[in-house]
Amino acid sequence: MFTGKQEQDTGRLVTGENLAILAGSAILAIGYDILIAQPYVGVSYPVFIFIMLSVVYGNARKMLVKEWSFGWFLLFPLIALALTRLFFTNEVFRCINSIAVPILLVAHILLVTGNNSREWFCFGFLKEICGHLIVSPLRHVRKPFVLIGALARRENDIGSRSVWRKVILGIIFSFPFLIVVLVLLASADPVFSFYISYFLQEISIEEVVKHALLIGLITPMAFSFIWQLSLGTEPAPDTAGTRKLDAIVVISGLCVLSSVYLIFCSIQFSYLFGSFSNVLPSGLSYADYARRGFFELVAVALINAGIVLGVIRFTVTPGHRAALTLQWLNSLLIFSTFVMLFSAHFRMTLYEESYGYTYLRFFTHSFMAMIFVMLCVTGYKVWRAGINLAKWYIVIGLAAYVLINYVNVDTLIARKNMERFYRTGVIDVCYMAGLSYDALPYLAELTKASDPLIQQTAREQIILKSLKTFDSSNWQGYNLSEQRARDTLQGLSAQQF
Numbered sequence: 001m002f003t004g005k006q007e008q009d010t011g012r013l014v015t016g017e018n019l020a021i022l023a024g025s026a027i028l029a030i031g032y033d034i035l036i037a038q039p040y041v042g043v044s045y046p047v048f049i050f051i052m053l054s055v056v057y058g059n060a061r062k063m064l065v066k067e068w069s070f071g072w073f074l075l076f077p078l079i080a081l082a083l084t085r086l087f088f089t090n091e092v093f094r095c096i097n098s099i100a101v102p103i104l105l106v107a108h109i110l111l112v113t114g115n116n117s118r119e120w121f122c123f124g125f126l127k128e129i130c131g132h133l134i135v136s137p138l139r140h141v142r143k144p145f146v147l148i149g150a151l152a153r154r155e156n157d158i159g160s161r162s163v164w165r166k167v168i169l170g171i172i173f174s175f176p177f178l179i180v181v182l183v184l185l186a187s188a189d190p191v192f193s194f195y196i197s198y199f200l201q202e203i204s205i206e207e208v209v210k211h212a213l214l215i216g217l218i219t220p221m222a223f224s225f226i227w228q229l230s231l232g233t234e235p236a237p238d239t240a241g242t243r244k245l246d247a248i249v250v251i252s253g254l255c256v257l258s259s260v261y262l263i264f265c266s267i268q269f270s271y272l273f274g275s276f277s278n279v280l281p282s283g284l285s286y287a288d289y290a291r292r293g294f295f296e297l298v299a300v301a302l303i304n305a306g307i308v309l310g311v312i313r314f315t316v317t318p319g320h321r322a323a324l325t326l327q328w329l330n331s332l333l334i335f336s337t338f339v340m341l342f343s344a345h346f347r348m349t350l351y352e353e354s355y356g357y358t359y360l361r362f363f364t365h366s367f368m369a370m371i372f373v374m375l376c377v378t379g380y381k382v383w384r385a386g387i388n389l390a391k392w393y394i395v396i397g398l399a400a401y402v403l404i405n406y407v408n409v410d411t412l413i414a415r416k417n418m419e420r421f422y423r424t425g426v427i428d429v430c431y432m433a434g435l436s437y438d439a440l441p442y443l444a445e446l447t448k449a450s451d452p453l454i455q456q457t458a459r460e461q462i463i464l465k466s467l468k469t470f471d472s473s474n475w476q477g478y479n480l481s482e483q484r485a486r487d488t489l490q491g492l493s494a495q496q497f
Contacts, residue, residue: 017059038474038477071120080402110125121388136228137221143227245315254329334375337375357413358431413435418442433461
């Protein structure tokens with residue numbers, strides 16, 4: 001168990017547990033320097049996450065929650081998202097995951113060590129995560145220095161352990177003097193300077209200083225983060241709001257909204273779904289119709305979901321009849337939202353047929369699919385009050401995000417754009433080249449296109465991509481997607497370029 005609560009008594013600071021924290025912090029700092037502070041980070045990213053989890057588990061082994069909980073469940077999306085650095089090269093997801101992975105990591109650590117004062121499905125828990133991400137690494141940065149000072153001053157131990165401790169401290173403290181002496185002696189004797197230069201010719205002093213400073217910066221921050229876990233936390237008071245909305249007022253408002261939505265849905269059925277038979281409003285093409293009001297429909301769908309949640313959470317139902325009426329009105333609102341989502345999805349599909357497939361359009365489809373699943377759970381909640389929607393929403397959101405990371409978005413977009421190219425002869429080669437390395441086989445396919453301009457542009461983009469591919473030569477940046485791209489480039493005929 002940690003001994004952070006005895007931090008004021010420096011005489012009791014020098015314990016095995018605290019020294020283990022210091023050693024683990026140094027390991028994390030060195031690991032960060034070697035694995036993360038690199039121009040390219042690939043396989044080293046999940047390795048560092050594994051090291052950090054091992055250090056935290058080792059120091060907090062007596063605090064770990066033994067039974068299965070949501071905290072342990074978070075380990076699966078955490079590892080899955082960390083491994084995307086090895087499997088894929090999508091820059092969009094890399095940017096998002098650089099934020100998502102630390103959040104999941106801290107959330108997992110807080111939950112499995114019992115350091116959360118609020119339940120994981122409460123908004124206050126997100127604030128706790130941010131606090132431990134930003135504040136905890138800085139709150140106790142002086143503690144490792146206090147611990148080292150207490151270790152140096154401790155003289156009441158006898159025996160070999162005390163001797164070895166003093167030997168190690170003496171070696172550490174001698175380094176600054178050693179550097180000064182070496183510089184002076186090298187200046188005084190050319191032969192000595194030659195041998196020193198020979199042994200140090202592969203060592204860059206600038207690099208040594210840079211790595212030392214980084215390790216010296218990360219070590220106390222890692223120590224502070226782990227130390228903060230030892231202080232524990234008190235459960236926060238329950239601040240759940242009381243129900244305040246009158247059922248009659250809510251029913252009246254929902255009736256007005258539902259009547260408008262019924263009219264809108266009837267129009268959607270008559271025009272939008274009739275478009276399968278080429279029945280569109282006069283003067284409107286598929287693309288024009290698709291472009292109009294898409295984001296407005298998504299916004300209304302989100303507003304409707306919020307209204308349903310607010311009604312469920314805050315409405316006072318005085319009797320069975322009022323409760324049943326609210327259930328039917330909420331169900332009607334959810335049904336209308338389904339129609340709007342399907343309408344928005346169909347509009348975007350028409351738009352993609354005319355203008356091609358992109359990240360934003362794919363993510364929009366995915367977002368609407370996630371909202372659809374959440375609305376299904378909400379519909380169940382309307383008639384069965386025994387579930388916690390916040391829990392379901394968080395789990396669905398995590399599952400959806402991990403899934404979209406692993407469906408290989410770049411390959412899907414490239415394949416759909418190639419299918420459209422074979423139908424229409426139109427494609428944005430530069431956009432295809434801007435996709436990750438997984439889209440390279442489709443870009444290579446364009447070098448055989450009948451259009452000379454498309455051929456030439458595809459070849460130029462492949463050459464540029466090949467130069468970028470071979471930049472990441474450090475082992476930390478090894479990535480399977482990039483390796484497949486190398487294999488594809490090697491398989492291409494040199495005569496094509």
